[in-house]
Amino acid sequence: MSKRYIFVCFGVLLFVAAGTGLFYWYADADFSEGAGTASVDQNPFVVSHAESPVPALTSPDQTQELPALPRDERVSDIDIDGAVRVDMNGNLVLDRQLRRFLDFFIGLAPGRQYEAAMRQRMQAVMAAKGVPESVQHEVFDILDRYLAYREAAEQMEPDAGTSSADIFAAFDIVYGLRREYLGSDVAEGFYGVEERRLRLALERQRVMADDSLSDAEKSRALAQIDQNLPEHVRRSKETSEAVVSTVFRVQELREAGASEAEVRALRLERYGAEATARLEAVDRERQQWQKRLADYQQRKQAVMQSEGLAPQDRTEALRLLRESMFEGHELRRIRALDKMAETAG
Template sequence: MNQKRFAVLAGLPLIFGAVGWWLMPGPVKTGPEPVSSVVEQGHQQPAVTSGSSGSALVPDNVNHPALPRDERVSDIEVGGQVRLDMNGNLVLDRQLRRYLDFFIGLTGGASYYETLKARLASELKAQDLPPEIQRQVLAILDDYLSYRKAAEAMASNEHHSVDDVRQALGQIHDLRREHLGPDVAEGFFGEEERRLQVMLDRQKILNDESLTDSERDRALAQLDQLLPEYSVELRRRSRTVVETAMQVQQLREQGASEAEVRELRLQAYGAEATERLAKLDQQRNQWQNRLGEYRQQKALIDNNEGLAPADRQAAVEALRERIFTEEHERRRIRALERTAGMDS
């Protein structure tokens, strides 16, 4: 097997992961919006926003039905939005899908789906959405839950070749339209499906040993024309980020100065992004310094045989309070300790 063919087959799990990662219920995402999502949102049709994006999960003056994972996201914004177009119609887009996914993620499983429906009804009512829109969103939720249940079995199938993945993508495409209808399925997944199809077509071209290098380059260039302009730009930016990060790592391993690192980033990203990266580097260095100090002093406490277990634990807690002044930092260090087995 030649090197190109091996690279293609090795990448198949990643491709199918892109097709079906969202099928199985998982933890609620609390990180920043991916770059791809930010870019895509900039190209959505104009709409009148009516949703929870930008607000706390549970407003102080509203008592919503509780879901098992509420506490995990009590201090973050709701993912996604319920949006209306200029005519007052519900916008069927990825923002609505993300909104439903957010609340589904709070359930922890199908046994809480009835509570989920009551919770979503309360959320929609609190947003003062028109009654018909509320009913429509709840009906879509029913269809979406039905689709997710049907898709779970499909996500567990094994896929060993490009043709297997292509067939699975076709099955998922049909399953979505069977459960959600063509309009909702297209709004929720249409652009994603087209991008994945282009990915598979690229794999087929790369794996075609009958093509010369020039023929392969032309075929790939023609295929890229099927992608939206922002997807091509996103691919270019992603490649730049990866290449620049590797160059930065190499510079630092070679003992280069931070001025040299800054110059490289300026050429790749521009001044604004370079400043953000410099601040991020500084924050990471400060965190590592505090983490090193904490671990050193904690080791002294752990090795102090004169302390009773309760006194030792109290001393560690006091150390955390002193070095990590923010609660989210203390949660982070406790999680690190559980993972690394650092706790005494």
Template sequence: MKRSTLLSVTALLTVTVATAIALFTLSPAPDPKTATGVPREATSAPAGVLDAGQILTAARAISDALPPLPDHLTDAMPDITFQTDANGDLIPTLATRNIFDFFLSALEDEPLEQVLARLERTLSSHLEEPALTQARDLLERYLSYRIELDALAKQAQPVMTSSGFDVVALQQRQETLEGLRQGRFSGTEAEAFFGLEETQDRHMLEYLRISQDSSLSDNERNRALASLEQQLPQALREVRQRVTRNGEVYRQVNQMRAAGASDAEVFQARTHVLGAEAATRLAELDQQRAQWQQRLDDFLQARNRIRQSGMSVSDQQAAIDDLIASRFTGAEVVRARALSAEL
């Protein structure tokens, strides 16, 4: 994916623990299913939660009449690849989940039905039967999973003690979260979609246990943490090393800019650590953000002049609506309206 993730290790640990474990207080999940699909009754959403099947049906009806994808999402588009076996059945992979997540990340820019219509068009243009129907079913169950997690997360709070996170409570929540996944997905699907994530979450739980174990000396704790790190799969160790490196570059660039460094100096620093290709992409992203910020600043100045013009409230709103329509297009309109209301 053409998107650089600049997070420190601390940020990664916080995200992993706070979102994947601590925020979810879930009900017991059904027993894992071994079939390729999960029975409908096992995947029904709780009362009051949106029905994923109905949403997807509405999305398919508009999949042939979609506006272009917003530019900033087009630039971040992952490779669209699906795997099938010799019989034409879908093989669930992490890449499949990444495709689902990429389109769902557009919810800040577009309504849900339109986002899902793009996913429907992607599935139908890359897959044939029986994989197409299987992918649609998998998407419906994944959407139900995401909707339910979102609803439940709003009702839960992180569990903290004087020593930090309550590890016992986190363990219970992790087990329940994994049970929820097993209740919605087959073993193969759950492993493909969440296997690495669950390995990382279990690693973090053990990290917290060791860190909070008062019976250990500093040397014993350091040795235990070093041993724990070596138990991670190579793929996860590489990710953690990359995140650490990106986080260090992010902090370095912020310090350089605060000290008045030029764009050329920033590019050179990024190239030294990340390589020329990544440095070029980040420079392009910097430019896009700067251009957007300048456009937004110009719009806000014009909007403020309208608000100070002495016109009636209704005339002011009409003038601001015209201003937005003349300066922004597509998803930019939604972002401009939201930011205008906040600033």
């Protein structure tokens, strides 16, 4: 399908949020509701991208050649993306894996004229994996609605506005469009996780952009928004904020001339003994690296200032110096630093 579809559905909604880093700590978090719900991954039925190659151009019984699609060559050596899943009761699982499965085959067929061939290929894959015919029919019914939704979304004219009101309006339009064409269950399964994530991000952006609020009022409003996060995401956020806070506090202590004993006491309080020991090991490694780097820079300076060396001899001398002091990833790191210094200077 056209790139315009992708722009409309994601570009308009994500422009401000992504551009201002509003997804921060929970951008990649699992946003699923109800941690106690059994994962559908425990009941996969068919079409897992981990084990399903792109379908060969023959039917499962080898009696009928399947039609080729225009973009087959793009995926000739990769597995099918997404999955069709059935739960323990035999019901089709409406999730993002199903949406990715549909997108995979839609991506092979750039236009409605290839739809029949696309459906034949999809049916062959599902049949080969033992998907019941009733479930196959349901998948194709969802495909019809999904294609209609995508076409409707392509007709939307993106609004150039980037204010909070504009972005929320675009979000609400796409949110409603999905439910109008897909139904609430399919729309929730396909988009619910990212919609909740995006809505919270936009709410945070609206608060931060509100100049009528004081810093304290913004902090309270943001904290209230965070209460809508799933518990495990809130814990992750709190942990991340604690780590960042401690890192800055350690930096402040050292800049103020505090002793390493004071730094250790802070880390023990915030992280515990095991994590503190690991951080201290990292500190020692960093200090050793800085010492070796300073030694290298001093020796390098001596080579650079040596009189009588031709340019090629100086280059060779620097290479030998690097290789005598570093190896492996450290050697690659030194080469990169030297290249950056040459570019800058």
